Amino acid sequence: MATQYGIAGTTAKGIAASVERGVAEGTLSPGAALPPVRRLADELGVSAGTVATAYKELRQRGIVVTRGRGGTVVAAAPAVASRRPPKVPAGLRDLAGGHPDPELLPHLVPPSRLSPGARSHRATPRVARLEDAVRDWLGPDGVPAGGVTFAHGALDLIGRLLSVELRPGDAVAMEDPGYHHLLDLVTALGLRTVPVAVDEEGIRPDALRSALRAGVRALVCSPRAQNPCGGYFSAERRDALVEVLQEEPEVLVVENDHASAVAGAPLHTLTSGGLTRWVHVRTVSKFLGTDLRWAAAACDPVSLARHDGRMLLTSGWVSHLLQETVYGLMTDEGTRALVARAQETYELRRTTLVGELALRGIAAAGVSGMNVWVPVRDESAVVNGLRSYGWWVAAGARFRLLSGPGVRISVAELEPADAARLASDFAAVLGESEATYGG
Structure with a gap:
């Protein structure tokens, strides 16, 4: 106390x-x-x-x-003390971290041509050929890629945008349940979160309309591989959301396409709907390497200018060594083949677990990405119960605002052969929980 x-x-x-x-x-x-x-x-x-x-x-x-x-x-995640995930107990199979399978990541090889001498890159902060590669990456998915910029990861870029656009006390519409680091970031910036319910097609139009009426000044959402529920925008859902957003044209829409190449779902982007203020963010940590702290974003002209103006006064630019490394991986045919295999592997692992749970009468969400969300009545009972069977999963509390309880299972390293055992253990834990607390 x-x-x-x-x-x-x-x-x-x-x-x-x-x-x-x-x-x-x-x-x-x-x-x-x-x-x-x-x-x-x-x-x-x-x-x-x-x-x-x-x-x-x-x-x-x-x-x-x-x-x-x-x-x-x-606060649950005070700005002066970052909230870290619980340490995985010894001997448990970690399905809580949300990290990619290391076997499906390419080897990182720094560029052979290092940056010569001490010089400033402020005049040309972005490697031109990487800019072109990013436009080629975004354009076929319908993202307007006339103006692009780079940052040190999605959280870095989103945090900079929100700090420029909003003031403490302003409201931001956030997915519920949603990515816990984004929820923490918004709180740390002194902003208010307004929960927006999600389903297997992403954020719901009725919930978004309610948030807009509550006066939010920005929306942060995922078009696919929604974390933790795995939803993705269908074309119909995208159109319905754009229609709602056009009622408030000054709201900044930030679309975080964090899993892109391994999402296992098509992109139906809000940015193709003629919005006034929009940003589409992509990172590569899920399929090129978790240590590649780099993000690319396409933005409307105002957002682009405000982001780059603030970045110029802080970190200045993203390391050209990092940019050259990303470019080398993005354009390497062997890496592209590995990423394609990773996408297929994650899809198989995700659908296998969802199917095994369904066979045991357990409903689970996860139609894209590498996470499965399982609604439960008592998160602690399920987490501790699965721990006794040798599994470590993430309690849903850190992902939730007003939504109901659940647990998140990361399937990136869960082989299909193990999914049946996990599903059986999950069913046993639910049975034990009902016996203890009543059906």
């Missing part, structure tokens, strides 16, 4: 710094309640307004959240 940590300070900034220090050191853990404003003011001998200002600053910076009558508590 917060009462075990002595919050200090006589000014709003001092009080905020004291709380931040407690969070960074781990003394104030996620969910810990801070004292009510008036009580802390009395303890510190300051005005209630001073404490309220400190709490407001902490909220804007994503360190604490306010829960109405529940008071002010440390």
